[in-house]
Amino acid sequence: MKFCSNCAAPVVKRVPPGDSLPRFVCDECGEIHYQNPRLVVGCIPELEGRLLLCRRAIEPRYGYWTLPAGFMENGETVAQGVLRETLEEAGARVELGAAFSMISVPRVNQVHLFFLARVIDMEVTPGDETLEIQLFEEGAVPWQDIAFRTVGMTLRCWFADRSAGRLGFHVEDIAQ
Amino acid sequence: MKFCSNCAAPVVKRVPPGDSLPRFVCDECGEIHYQNPRLVVGCIPELEGRLLLCRRAIEPRYGYWTLPAGFMENGETVAQGVLRETLEEAGARVELGAAFSMISVPRVNQVHLFFLARVIDMEVTPGDETLEIQLFEEGAVPWQDIAFRTVGMTLRCWFADRSAGRLGFHVEDIAQ
Numbered sequence: 001m002k003f004c005s006n007c008a009a010p011v012v013k014r015v016p017p018g019d020s021l022p023r024f025v026c027d028e029c030g031e032i033h034y035q036n037p038r039l040v041v042g043c044i045p046e047l048e049g050r051l052l053l054c055r056r057a058i059e060p061r062y063g064y065w066t067l068p069a070g071f072m073e074n075g076e077t078v079a080q081g082v083l084r085e086t087l088e089e090a091g092a093r094v095e096l097g098a099a100f101s102m103i104s105v106p107r108v109n110q111v112h113l114f115f116l117a118r119v120i121d122m123e124v125t126p127g128d129e130t131l132e133i134q135l136f137e138e139g140a141v142p143w144q145d146i147a148f149r150t151v152g153m154t155l156r157c158w159f160a161d162r163s164a165g166r167l168g169f170h171v172e173d174i175a176q
Numbered sequence: 177m178k179f180c181s182n183c184a185a186p187v188v189k190r191v192p193p194g195d196s197l198p199r200f201v202c203d204e205c206g207e208i209h210y211q212n213p214r215l216v217v218g219c220i221p222e223l224e225g226r227l228l229l230c231r232r233a234i235e236p237r238y239g240y241w242t243l244p245a246g247f248m249e250n251g252e253t254v255a256q257g258v259l260r261e262t263l264e265e266a267g268a269r270v271e272l273g274a275a276f277s278m279i280s281v282p283r284v285n286q287v288h289l290f291f292l293a294r295v296i297d298m299e300v301t302p303g304d305e306t307l308e309i310q311l312f313e314e315g316a317v318p319w320q321d322i323a324f325r326t327v328g329m330t331l332r333c334w335f336a337d338r339s340a341g342r343l344g345f346h347v348e349d350i351a352q
Contacts, residue, residue, distance in 0.1 A: 003184035005177045005209070018304065020264075021249060033181070037248050038212045039287060072213050073197060077280035077349045078287060088196075099278065099347050104253035111215060111254060128194065169345045171275050173253045 006031045037109040040150075041081040042069020043117035044158055045094050050135040051155070052119060054090050056147055057131045064147035067114060067154065068092070082115050090133050091123030101154040101170040112150040116167060149174050182207045213285040216326075217257040218245020219293035220334055221270050226311040227331070228295060230266050232323055233307045240323035243290060243330065244268070258291050266309050267299030277330040277346040288326040292343060325350050 009028030024033040045052035068089040072081040097116030146152045185204030200209040221228035229241045244265040248257040273292030322328045
């Protein structure tokens, strides 16, 4: 951030009065521009014991496998965001279950949130962001080609919980 | 948002190529300015069966009672944000338990997240944002003077779960 989005004057970074952290501040109009973490919301779509994964058609991690997920948008609930992303990226309609994992990634100012989900129906062609979708048995999951650490962590928890016969809620961090 | 924070040119709101939602776009430098929901993180601090609430010294809702909570900051984990806000607003150090409630408030583009917590120690004087802190028995909770609906909803779930002998994880929406 270099300029004030309110008045176009240059911003400076300093601790405003009464605050404890440096912010982008506009001395021209007085606006303080806060920057906060973003939520990435997605799900773990399951169909008759198999797991739906998407192979990414965009960077970062083009060609790698991921769960359907993306940035939550203004004006929607967490659940609406999950359903939207799952339809956009996997071409799948799902019934959402419980929240399953919430993973903070402070290095990139994100929190990733995944819900349990049951696939209701699937399109033949997924969205533009996806090369292909595929249903995987546990033994066939492409562990070496998973796009993101939060997805790998979520999948490991999911298979472990499934083996143990109890699906929990997992709050984790990826520290660096 | 009126001007590009990258180059100070005026922005326009339209759907960028390949996107499905209108964004603030800079035609001068090409920057797309996404706006996403913010996370408010807090806890339900409990000490020997009593609940710690803070009376707000700031707007909105000056003078009303709330749980310690605030906007998650860049560079921190969800848990670090909760501990920071609890220390700032309640002057209390807590040991965090499980995540307890996650409430989407799409009208204001927020998601509120509360954790269970046990008070370890309390300062006599709370932070600048708080008029006073007080420990409440269930029967003494000032239900008519709770600052925010997400806090009221969380407290009702907490007392109900406690009566039932089982603390769950509650995913809710406040629709309007």
